[in-house]
Structure formats: C-alpha cells, structure tokens
Amino acid sequence: MVTDPVLLQTVADLFPNGISRYAAGGLLVGLGTVLIYVGTGIPAGASTFLESTLSYASDQSRFQQYVGSRDWRLVFTAGIILGGLAFAATFQSGLVTSSLYEPGTTGQLYEVAGVTFWTTDVQPWRLFVGGILVGIGTRIGKGCTSGHGVCGVGSASKTSLVGVLTFLTVAIGTAQVVAALGVSP
Amino acid sequence: MSDDRHPLFEPLIFVGGLIFGFGLGFSHMARPEVVLNFLQFDDLGLPFVMFGAAIVSGIAFALLPRIRDAAPLTGTPYERRLKPFDRNVLVGGTVFGVGWGLSGICPGAAYASLGVGNVTILWALAGMFVGAYAQGYWRSQRRARNTAATGAD
Numbered sequence: 001m002v003t004d005p006v007l008l009q010t011v012a013d014l015f016p017n018g019i020s021r022y023a024a025g026g027l028l029v030g031l032g033t034v035l036i037y038v039g040t041g042i043p044a045g046a047s048t049f050l051e052s053t054l055s056y057a058s059d060q061s062r063f064q065q066y067v068g069s070r071d072w073r074l075v076f077t078a079g080i081i082l083g084g085l086a087f088a089a090t091f092q093s094g095l096v097t098s099s100l101y102e103p104g105t106t107g108q109l110y111e112v113a114g115v116t117f118w119t120t121d122v123q124p125w126r127l128f129v130g131g132i133l134v135g136i137g138t139r140i141g142k143g144c145t146s147g148h149g150v151c152g153v154g155s156a157s158k159t160s161l162v163g164v165l166t167f168l169t170v171a172i173g174t175a176q177v178v179a180a181l182g183v184s185p
Numbered sequence: 186m187s188d189d190r191h192p193l194f195e196p197l198i199f200v201g202g203l204i205f206g207f208g209l210g211f212s213h214m215a216r217p218e219v220v221l222n223f224l225q226f227d228d229l230g231l232p233f234v235m236f237g238a239a240i241v242s243g244i245a246f247a248l249l250p251r252i253r254d255a256a257p258l259t260g261t262p263y264e265r266r267l268k269p270f271d272r273n274v275l276v277g278g279t280v281f282g283v284g285w286g287l288s289g290i291c292p293g294a295a296y297a298s299l300g301v302g303n304v305t306i307l308w309a310l311a312g313m314f315v316g317a318y319a320q321g322y323w324r325s326q327r328r329a330r331n332t333a334a335t336g337a338d
Contacts, residue, residue, distance in 0.1 A: 031241060032206075054314065072194065106218035130290060132319070135315060140280065142268045153239040154266075159269065172286065
C-alpha cells in the first residue's frame with residue numbers, strides 16, 4: 001500500500017513543530033500531578049492559587065475557605081515557576097538537547113547570566129484583559145486547564161468534560177475573531 | 186492543621202510543581218503565541234499536552250484507589266476530582282474561554298511562563314488577580330446580602 005503524499009503533507013502542515021515536545025511536556029505535567037496525588041491524595045489545580053493567595057490580603061468571606069490550603073498552594077506555584085526556570089536553564093539555553101524537544105520561533109530570546117530567557121510578543125493589553133477574564137472565569141467555572149483539563153478529565157468527571165468543551169470552543173471562536181480583526185500578535 | 190502535617194508534605198508538593206512547570210515549559214504551553222497558534226488552527230500539537238497529562242493522571246486516579254485506601258502523607262482517601270455541575274460551569278467556562286482565546290494564557294502556564302523569563306506575563310498575572318478578586322468580592326457581598334435577608338425574616 002502506498003501512502004498518499006498529499007495526505008501526509010496535509011497532516012504535516014497541521015503539526016509544523018511535530019508532536020513530541022507537546023506529548024513529552026504533557027506527560028511531565030501529568031507526572032507532576034500524579035506525584036502530588038500519590039503522596040497527598042490532592043488532585044491539584046493551578047487556578048485556586050489566585051483566590052487562596054488573596055486570602056492573605058483580603059478578608060472578603062469568599063476567600064476564607066482557602067485559608068487551610070493557601071500555604072501549600074503557594075509552594076505548588078513556586079514549584080511551577082522554578083520548574084519553568086529549570087527548563088529555561090537547560091533546554092531553552094541549549095545546555096541539554098533531546099530529539100523530543102523542538103525549539104520554537106515565537107517571541108524574543110534574551111540572555112541573563114548565561115541563561116537564555118524568553119519573553120512574549122503578545123501585547124500587554126491582551127494579556128491584562130485576557131487575564132482578568134481568566135481570573136473571573138476559572139473561579140466561577142470551578143477550574144482551569146489543569147483543574148478541569150488534567151485532573152477533572154483524568155477523573156472522567158462529566159462536569160470537567162463539559163467545562164473543558166465549553167472553554168475550548170469559546171476560546172477557539174474568540175481567537176479566530178481576534179485574528180480576523182487583524183490583532184497580531 | 187499545618188502543625189501535624191507530614192514533614193514531606195510541602196517538599197513533595199514543591200517537587201510536583203517543579204515537574205509540572207518544567208513540562209509546561211518543555212511543551213511551549215507557557216508561550217501565549219503557541220496557545221494562540223493552536224486556537225487559530227495553525228499548529229494542532231497543543232491538545233497533546235492537556236490530554237497527555239490527563240491520560241497519565243487518569244491512570245493514577247483509576248489505579249491508586251485499588252492499591253491503597255489513603256495517601257501516605259495526609260491520610261486523605263484517594264478520590265476522583267468530581268465537582269458538582271451547575272450553570273456556573275458554563276458561565277465561568279465561557280468567560281474563561283474568552284480570556285484564554287484573547288490572551289493565550291491560563292493560570293498554570295502563566296506561572297511557568299514567568300519562570301522561562303516572560304516578564305511581560307506579569308500583565309496577565311495582575312489581570313488574573315484582579316479578576317479573581319472581583320468575583321470574590323461580588324460573591325462575598327451577595328452572600329452577605331442573602332444572609333442578611335434571611336436573618337431579617
């Protein structure tokens with residue numbers, strides 16, 4: 001049987017950066033979640049940190065329910081930030097290479113003390129306004145891409161599946177409209 | 186509560202976060218451009234991150250309750266992450282979706298993005314705290330009003 005080269009080309013166009021860096025990164029994200037779950041029984045999501053951290057600064061009743069978990073959520077988030085830094089110091093800096101890792105061409109690279117850092121070209125107003133909506137939406141909607149998308153979907157939770165389908169569909173629509181309006185990057 | 190916690194509780198959470206953040210950096214999900222490229226169908230690799238992670242966690246969530254009753258560091262029983270479904274899931278998911286589609290950033294990826302050197306992401310983080318505070322303030326006020334109204338009856 002001969003594989004159709006046109007079909008192969010079409011598939012390759014949909015994955016210009018291959019899939020290995022995405023799949024390997026996803027496995028690591030899952031592994032981090034599993035490690036925490038195995039030790040503590042907690043299916044950790046990233047967005048509750050926003051409200052739990054606000055409980056240090058605000059006495060609004062809504063935030064008080066997170067007082068018991070706010071310390072470890074701070075530790076979890078510090079771990080995520082330093083995990084990103086560890087990636088920057090190794091693969092992003094070219095110190096470590098792997099056939100699984102495909103470097104990207106987006107944004108701007110800059111160097112500090114021998115470490116290659118990266119910063120986005122996406123405009124600050126998009127990040128800020130988008131951030132506000134993400135902050136409101138994830139808290140009203142009970143989860144984000146890690147809480148619903150990883151832990152919830154991993155638990156085969158119907159609520160999380162509906163949550164993921166909702167935000168994925170709306171995000172695709174929004175990104176298409178924003179791009180069609182000529183906003184870039 | 187935190188006094189009788191196992192001494193390895195927070196170190197384990199920290200290492201879990203490290204691997205989690207490293208994975209977000211490695212997958213380039215910490216780059217808003219890459220997320221936007223996926224949402225615009227220019228590079229369909231991104232779902233491999235979320236579903237790859239969900240498959241790994243799904244295996245653990247399914248197997249662990251059969252192996253042990255409770256987690257060693259907390260004594261918390263192994264349970265699935267199930268949240269009740271109501272209208273909020275749709276409303277919140279829609280608002281989150283507009284924000285994600287506009288900015289290409291979600292909470293976990295934003296923290297990791299700061300780690301890879303993306304200082305501009307502080308705009309998104311500031312926005313997230315403003316948004317989380319706004320909904321918390323609104324819900325606190327609403328709860329206070331509801332309690333007051335019931336109390337008066």
